[in-house]
Amino acid sequence: MEYTMRMPDVGTVDPTVLVLKWLVEIGQVVRRGDPLLEVETDKSIMTVESPASGVLETIFAPAGGEAASGQEIARFQVDEKAPLGPLPVPARPQPKAAQQAPPATPEPAPSPAQGASFFARNRAARADHAEPQPEAEYTREFLLGLYERMTLIREFEEGVKFLFLEGSMPGTIHQCQGQEATAVGVCAALAADDVITSTFRGHGHALAKGLSVEELLDELYGASTGCCRGKGGSMHVGDMAKGMVPGIAIVGGGIPLAAGMALAIKLRKGRQVVVCFFGDGAVAEGAFHEGVNLAAIWDLPVVFVCENNLYGASTRVDQVMRNPTIADRAQAYGFRGETVDGNDVLAVFEAARNAVRECRAGQGPVLLELLTYRRTGHSRRDACHYQPSDEREAWMARDPIERLGRRLLEDGRVSAADLEAVTARHQARFQAAVETARRQPLPTAADLTTDVLA
Numbered sequence: 001m002e003y004t005m006r007m008p009d010v011g012t013v014d015p016t017v018l019v020l021k022w023l024v025e026i027g028q029v030v031r032r033g034d035p036l037l038e039v040e041t042d043k044s045i046m047t048v049e050s051p052a053s054g055v056l057e058t059i060f061a062p063a064g065g066e067a068a069s070g071q072e073i074a075r076f077q078v079d080e081k082a083p084l085g086p087l088p089v090p091a092r093p094q095p096k097a098a099q100q101a102p103p104a105t106p107e108p109a110p111s112p113a114q115g116a117s118f119f120a121r122n123r124a125a126r127a128d129h130a131e132p133q134p135e136a137e138y139t140r141e142f143l144l145g146l147y148e149r150m151t152l153i154r155e156f157e158e159g160v161k162f163l164f165l166e167g168s169m170p171g172t173i174h175q176c177q178g179q180e181a182t183a184v185g186v187c188a189a190l191a192a193d194d195v196i197t198s199t200f201r202g203h204g205h206a207l208a209k210g211l212s213v214e215e216l217l218d219e220l221y222g223a224s225t226g227c228c229r230g231k232g233g234s235m236h237v238g239d240m241a242k243g244m245v246p247g248i249a250i251v252g253g254g255i256p257l258a259a260g261m262a263l264a265i266k267l268r269k270g271r272q273v274v275v276c277f278f279g280d281g282a283v284a285e286g287a288f289h290e291g292v293n294l295a296a297i298w299d300l301p302v303v304f305v306c307e308n309n310l311y312g313a314s315t316r317v318d319q320v321m322r323n324p325t326i327a328d329r330a331q332a333y334g335f336r337g338e339t340v341d342g343n344d345v346l347a348v349f350e351a352a353r354n355a356v357r358e359c360r361a362g363q364g365p366v367l368l369e370l371l372t373y374r375r376t377g378h379s380r381r382d383a384c385h386y387q388p389s390d391e392r393e394a395w396m397a398r399d400p401i402e403r404l405g406r407r408l409l410e411d412g413r414v415s416a417a418d419l420e421a422v423t424a425r426h427q428a429r430f431q432a433a434v435e436t437a438r439r440q441p442l443p444t445a446a447d448l449t450t451d452v453l454a
Contacts, residue, residue, distance in 0.1 A: 015069035023036060027055065030056060154401055169221060183204040184204075191273075193243060232247070256291040258302050275356075311378070342371045
């Protein structure tokens, strides 16, 4: 089957780029995500990745020439049964010196912003709380379910990235590749009627809370069949019927809202818990301090989940915080805070389960700081030049999906073929959903006055 690649929309002002060089030759086999060509935009030189797996058959935009956004630049021959090709399960990396395997559950490497003693302090602070269970105590179905959900998010985000870059979707995107364990680990600890608030980076939260690939893609294409009837787009996905408030694009905007919902639950003597996702940049907003203080003084059942990916847009956390340990903020308001390896889905699950139990018992709120790292830029045109290469490499080696996959393989719960089948299945579902979403009806003029409250 042939696949035609179009030039992604990577410029900030000028949609035309200069093709500097192709990194692969005609006839060469490439995988989706492999570096394909280098281009010069109106702002920088950047690498364009391959959107498909297959053989590069034709190049329509040779080096030295210009290419406009949306222009056809290459053609691939791809496998019709798996148009994007299942990714192989990566082998466990070996240290170069001793060639011995790392511990099964290694501690996260401290970042320069945190210092060598950071995780030692955190281990002492959480000594009274349950540590993650050994993998043997979890069922195969539960572990494989976590792997399934994280892979679903990764494949959705990777597919959407290329659709946006080639200009076939409206709006913009803020993606969460690399942060899948935070959404999945937390939502796995919730009941169906518990509620979450999200951010403009909410695709992973939505899929983890139970929204479908189909209703999300319909929403991203602006269709009336989308989860928000085509009125929200990428930055405002959600479904109250499934316990997710549509994403709030104002930084920190969901924090006081979560406290308010938790207050309503407490006044009604309900058993629900509210989980509020936000990024490290939101901690500098007044809404954070107002929201957590309100939750603290009234012992509200809300878990504040900070997905600390070290960067607020392009600003590193240690440049704006004298104490970069965000979990420490909880102590100032008189409740418990905990820092967790956000790339270990089981550590996240255990921490979230403990926090949810405390909230249901009237002992909330709780602040969870989940240390993680996004593999993509802040938004779709961000090339991440501010992330040091050694930092990126260290975090890429701690990919949450690969880590859980290795654990499953090592204790014999699944085979490599099982994991490959998971990836292929989600890729096929995504492609089918794209074809359907492109044909769905758009909202009409009459829809302007629906779902509006005055």
